[in-house]
Amino acid sequence: MNLKLQQYINGKWVEANSGNTRTIINPFNQEVIASVPEGDESDAKAAIAAAREAFDNGEWASTPATERGAIVRKIAEFIERDKEELAHLESLDTGKTVEESRGDMDDIAGVFRYFAELADKDGGELIDSPVPNSISKVVREPVGVCGQITPWNYPLLQASWKLAPALATGNTLIIKPSEITPLTHIKVFELMEEAGVPAGVANLVLGAGDTIGAELSSNTDVDLISFTGGIVTGKKIMQAASVNVKKLALELGGKNPNVIFADADFDIAVDQALNGVFFHAGQICSAGTRLIVEESIHDEFVNALVERVKKFKLGSGFNEDTQMGPLISAEHLAKVEKYVEAGVQEGATVAVGGKRPEDPELQKGFFYLPTIFTDCTTDMSVVQDEGFGPIITVEKFRTEEEAVNLSNDSIYGLAGGVFTNDIAKAERCAAKMRMGTVWINEFNLYFPHAPWGGYKQSGIGRELGKLGMEEYTETKHIFQNLKPETLNWF
Template identity: 45%
Template sequence: MKTYRHYIGGAWVEPSSGEYFDTDNPYTGEVWAKIARGNAQDVDRAVAAAKAAFEAGEWATMRPTARGKLLVKLAEIIERESERLAELEVRDNGKLIAEMSLQTKYLAEWYRYYGGMADKIEGAVLPSDRPGMLNFTTHEPLGVVAMITAWNSPLLLLAWKLAPALAAGNTAVVKPSEFTSTSTLEFMDLVREAGFPDGVVNCVTGMGIEAGAPLVEHPDVAKAAFTGSDMAGQKVYESAARKIMPVTLELGGKSPNIVFEDADIDAAVNGAISGIFAATGQTCLAGSRLLVQRSVHDALVARLVEVASQAAIGDPMSMDTHVGPVTTVPQYEKVLRYIEIAKRDGATCVLGGKPYTGSGSQGGRFVEPTIFTGVTNDMTIAQEEIFGPVLSIIPFDTEEDAVRIGNDIVYGLAAGVWTSDIGRALRMAERLKAGTVWINTYRAVSFMSPFGGFKRSGQGRESGKEAMMEYMQTKSVWIAQQMATGNPFVMR
């Protein structure tokens, strides 16, 4: 059994309390590693190391081009280690190796992209209406950034934050989820190998209340970037507001996946399955509300049940598995609780609806792919994020109905539209209140495309050029071209 310590100032250090907690394999339930249990004292040490690296030394004077080269080197190391990182994530969170082996290799592209962007951020010389004045802008890093990631895709979610923040010249203190800390901790060795100076990237592990909250509240932290539930994100936002500190929040979702009668039904079924049963439904962008035009409702439900019922449930390390275990015990219990609520509220369970204990379950935390029909949008199952393999199917009649139902939610992270009518596709993309709209596809993301939510789904954007500016602040510089001795009591 491996024991993981904090990574602070370029070294592995014991937690100040001397305490560790267990992490288990969701597939077997077996404890396989011990993780340092951090507290405010550990956070203080990490923030101090990050602040020192930001204000003085090699990183503080490093030119953007040199920072970019370090990021590109890190991308090369990630590609070399991608299979090992994928296996670590599967062991820690139970997601499929078929997906994670692609994801860990692809995350290198975020570091390569922002490595190339590091020296491409330019200020501007502005036209001035003031005679004899030159005015220009520069973009500068913020300082120490707190990065708190969720348990479903630790390294990918970290890349969305760390790559642009480092390219901009910031330093970081990372706090991964207490449920899935190992891949992030192993990643620290790759950061060191790439040549980042000590203190530029630090990692403190532990519980949210004990380590995450002190990190966000720390007076020397200049920004917080958080991925998690909307309730936890609200607490981060409240803490940041007390400091007048900027945040990037990537929070929950209850995304509508909308199928019109003119859609390719087989493609829509595949998209629906990808939207909710891939990653065992443990993704913020899950298409957990399937809105189906009434004229094709019954045919689509029949086809969907047929295909979903064939999903192979079991060992996430097998390339043949389609649905893996639920990552944490609290989440497993939450998913089952929502299934019972849906049944009590009158929804009809046409597939699944209970724990899976069949061949390949190994005693792990499995929930059958579950589909409910007869759902109305005011039901609990349609309004609250479940974060599991549970799909609500809601019929609609007209395009207006689809827009109304799709937007009738406190979230606005993503939406899907399935139609062969390009005019309808464009109208829906314009009218749906979501940060990402997919047309005839689902779950497509890229390092080049901004990602984030409307309403309670978040604040700010990750990925793309927009993310770079989330980690910089703009300074305006005025230069008088000649000395002037006018009235000093009047604004120039």
């Protein structure tokens, strides 16, 4: 590995001020794969000061949008060039299959390319003025200094959703990856440096959320916080950000319903239900972990799921035949186990899984068997709470209205799906489902052009698409009187 394995502040690769380091381990076998700086508030403050100075001097914001776009486009090209190295690092760090990581890198390059193309497409607009001989226009300007906090499940993918639009719109930034999955962030900062991002514009600080994340959220020199993670942390960030009324973009997870009607294509619905949950061992905010199945096909559908799940191949992400890797950490494995135990105590039935695998080759890793719960009701914690693991709960419904009501019975509203061959019914359900994305005969598909974000406690704001670009801008109205006259009011 040729990574610098340092933080990147004001255009320089540096150690933590304290000299502290953190060991990064492979979740497949707990082997040490790297040692990285463990920054704290002082490192965050240094990065914020660099970003503040870089923004206030105006060089990056005043760089023509076409030039900023060209630099962001270069980053996309370098990601494609170094795809295999990045995918290898991502799988080492997270335990996901390398095939999935390769797909992530394609998506990430696409995100940078999309926002590069948008960089010079908004020149503002002229609006009607009630005053003769005047010009009234609306323009968008960069917010300023952006604090960005990314999760461990899709480290570089989630980072790309934040880095690309922030850079394209002329902001400066400080990004903090999860302390347990920093490797691809380090690599992409090498690529950003190579692409020509000026010193101070983009800064990388490594360390824990309760130090660096807290500083980013409360520091008055930070103008915007973009955070992807859990509700508890998101609420703390909202409170801390109120000190200077920062702009907020929060994606706080989901408990996503997947409604299966009896008239759906059975085999496709089964396959999509599995794909919607078990990628990256279910550690996906948009996973369709709440199956809501029409009663007439419930038993047959569950049996089909169970038979497929029993054949899953668990193992190292670098084995080509592996379908599902480990969970991210021992701590998270323990949380998933407690989550399943709570479901059993509440009366849910484990149809398959519900424990760690017995395979001797998997004992060093943080593995948990893919699990399906039946006999589930909406008052159970496994139905209401985000488990963030390889777990499906199955509920029954009889009518279309009941299916919609069950789908909306949640504090979350990130995403959901409907499987049916009755397009009118699908559209009726989609219109009534209170969530940011609704898929019809599909689950977990996203692309850079479409906005991503949730209703209710799934968050605030949107990423991706034009709306994701707008999160990093302020709207300004400029009025110019071309023939001013005295008012003689006083």
